Structures are given as structure tokens and as C-alpha cells.
């Protein structure tokens with residue numbers, strides 16, 4: 373596949389190469405350059421074997437960027453969008469989300485994941501680290517969507533049937549972690565506040581045995597940290613260290629209230645953190661996490677979290693929130709700079725262990741996005757970095773390529789009927805909304 377006549381953007385520098393071409397061989401970028409080479413194809417100078425029936429995409433001057441990575445999501449919550457607004461975290465969980473989720477069927481997770489995947493793909497997200505239930509059904513949805521994913525079956529260490537659910541998660545992980553090269557699997561202990569230390573140790577052992585990573589929530593609120601100190605004599609991050617969860621490759625969602633010592637522990641362990649600014653802002657919770665984490669040298673990516681606490685799965689809007697939150701929390705407009713936030717759109721790829729992810733260069737995975745410039749919001753185009761962080765709208769995303777295959781063209785998925793997915797999700801949310809008097813699946817007290 374040859375993409376030509378593109379403005380290739382380097383997100384780490386905010387620079388643009390006009391009249392660029394990108395030659396994709398299979399699932400990898402084979403060569404990148406600018407000028408006439410992309411136009412006069414057939415000479416082999418693009419570094420790959422050019423075939424007669426090669427697919428050629430004329431980008432018509434659109435920006436070409438690497439695919440975005442959503443480092444923490446509950447994709448199947450897409451149908452819960454708008455179900456828990458203007459409430460405290462306690463009410464969000466106990467009176468809304470955990471009641472709805474108790475009534476979700478495995479089939480609902482399939483359709484919810486498909487809706488979330490469609491939303492991500494059509495907004496330029498090519499890869500997600502997903503954490504939810506019934507992940508065999510999420511797996512099918514991600515497979516169907518063409519999206520790249522790391523999926524974790526969430527497990528609680530308190531409540532009913534914890535041992536059975538842990539066994540189910542182990543069975544799921546063993547069965548699926550080599551099932552599709554595009555979809556990897558992690559263990560998903562929910563959090564230190566819902567998984568006692570012994571339970572976490574068991575999971576660490578299983579993760580080591582099977583050879584997979586772990587993906588958990590930690591220190592999302594100040595109350596969680598205070599309660600952990602009261603009960604365990606240490607912070608939630610220190611509990612993760614004690615139990616072995618904190619290690620190279622482990623993915624921590626939030627760590628938003630991590631202390632300076634916690635941050636040092638995280639950096640030294642090689643664990644990575646997904647920052648989900650929209651969720652914190654919704655709960656009226658402002659901290660200077662991002663500037664502190666970046667100064668400490670943490671490996672970071674951005675997460676949308678679920679649609680019930682963000683409303684959108686678009687990483688562009690999440691990145692905008694990250695920059696604005698950093699400025700607001702520090703009272704310093706120089707924080708949350710373009711150069712510090714823009715690379716976070718794709719840094720989740722390397723955080724997930726995908727080599728060369730987030731770059732348009734030879735050897736990188738062919739996960740690519742074409743952004744239309746011919747809309748009012750993207751003009752006059754004085755600063756591509758500022759436009760991509762602050763001005764872009766999702767309808768600017770035109771073409772999305774994952775693993776060398778076109779999955780979105782002119783803003784629509786190439787093989788999924790959008791309307792069917794919308795109808796299924798409408799039906800399911802109306803059905804589960806009839807159960808609002810039920811008790812929640814867990815009790816949140818953090």
C-alpha cells in the first residue's frame with residue numbers, strides 16, 4: 373500500500389513533511405519520504421517490492437500521523453454513556469454503574485465493545501488497553517473491528533465466587549493470549565482496594581506462569597490512599613510493590629494521587645501509567661499529577677477510561693483535557709505544553725511493549741491515520757501541533773489503517789454497519805435501565 377501526497381507529522385517534534393509518501397509492506401511501514409518518489413511508483417526506490425495491483429491512497433494533502441493509543445479503557449461501557457452524570461464517585465459506582473454492569477450480558481459486552489471500538493477507530497485510535505468483564509466477547513468484537521488491543525479480564529478479590537472468577541480469568545488468559553497476534557491479553561486485578569494482598573500475590577504468580585502483563589487501577593482518589601494507609605500502613609502503590617504487581621510492563625490506571633515516593637517506586641519498577649484526566653475533572657478532582665509524573669520520568673500514556681465517566685472515547689479530547697488540567701492545577705500556563713502532551717497521544721503503544729509504535733518511519737507498525745485539513749477548525753494551519761491538540765474535531769479523521777489494513781475510510785468503518793451497532797446498543801441500555809433498583813455488583817468506598 374502506498375500513501376502519497378500526505379503531510380507527514382512528527383508528533384514528538386510537531387514538525388511536518390509536505391508532499392510525503394509512506395509505503396506499507398504487509399503490516400509494517402517499509403519506507404517514508406517526500407517528493408516525487410511516491411508519485412512515480414514502480415521504480416522500487418521506495419524500499420519495498422511494489423506490486424502491480426498495489427493499493428494507492430492519494431492523501432490529497434491530509435496530515436498523516438501514527439495511530440493513537442488509548443492506554444486505559446472499559447470499551448464495553450460505551451452504551452453506559454450518559455447514565456451517571458453530575459454525581460460523586462461513590463454514587464457513580466454504587467447507585468449507577470455497578471448496578472447497570474450487574475445486568476450486562478456477555479452479548480451486551482460484544483455490542484458495547486463494538487460501539488466503543490467504532491468510536492475509537494473513527495476518531496483515530498488504533499490500539500486500546502481494555503479492562504472489563506466477559507472478555508472473550510470483547511475479544512470477538514475487537515477481532516471484528518480490526519482494532520489492535522490488549523485486553524484484561526477484570527477480577528475482584530472480595531465478594532462472591534472470587535475463587536471461581538479468578539479461575540475463569542486464568543482460563544481466559546491461557547486460552548486467548550496467543551489467539552490473535554493483534555490482540556494481547558493481561559491479567560486485570562481490579563485494584564488494591566478490591567483485591568486483598570494475598571489475592572494479588574496469586575495473580576502475580578499466574579501472570580508469571582502464563583507470561584502476561586497486569587493491568588490494574590491504583591490511587592485514583594485521595595480517599596483510596598488515606599484508607600490504604602489506615603488499613604495497610606502504606607499507600608496503594610506500596611501495596612502493589614509488596615505484592616509483586618509493581619513490575620516492568622505492569623499497567624497502572626490513574627496513580628493520580630501517587631505520592632512522590634510512589635512515583636519513584638513506579639519509575640524504578642518499569643511499570644507504566646495511564647493518565648485519564650477527563651474522569652478526574654468530572655469528579656471535581658484537580659491535581660498536578662501530569663507535570664509531576666513527567667518530571668519524575670514516568671512512562672505515561674493517555675486513557676479515555678469508560679464512556680460513563682468521559683462521554684467520549686476520543687483521545688484527542690482526552691489529550692486536550694490533559695493539557696488544560698496541567699495548566700489549571702499548577703496555575704502555570706507553561707505546564708501541559710504541546711511538546712509534553714502531544715506525544716502522549718501515541719506513547720501508550722511503547723508502554724504496551726509495541727516496538728517503534730507512534731512513529732511514521734520504516735520498521736514501525738503500519739497503524740496510521742489521515743487527518744483532513746479542509747475544515748474550518750484546522751485552518752489556517754499555522755501550528756499543526758496546536759491544531760492537533762486543541763482544534764481538531766473527530767470528523768477530521770478520514771482514513772484509519774491498522775496493521776496495514778484500511779479499517780476506516782471517509783470516517784466510516786469499511787465493513788461494519790454502523791446503524792446495526794447503534795440499534796443494538798440502544799436496545800441494551802433500555803433493557804438494563806429497567807433494573808435501577810437492584811443492588812450494585814460491588815460496594816465502592818474509595
Ligand SMILES: [Zn+2]
Nearest residue numbers: 589625677678
Ligand atoms: Zn478504569
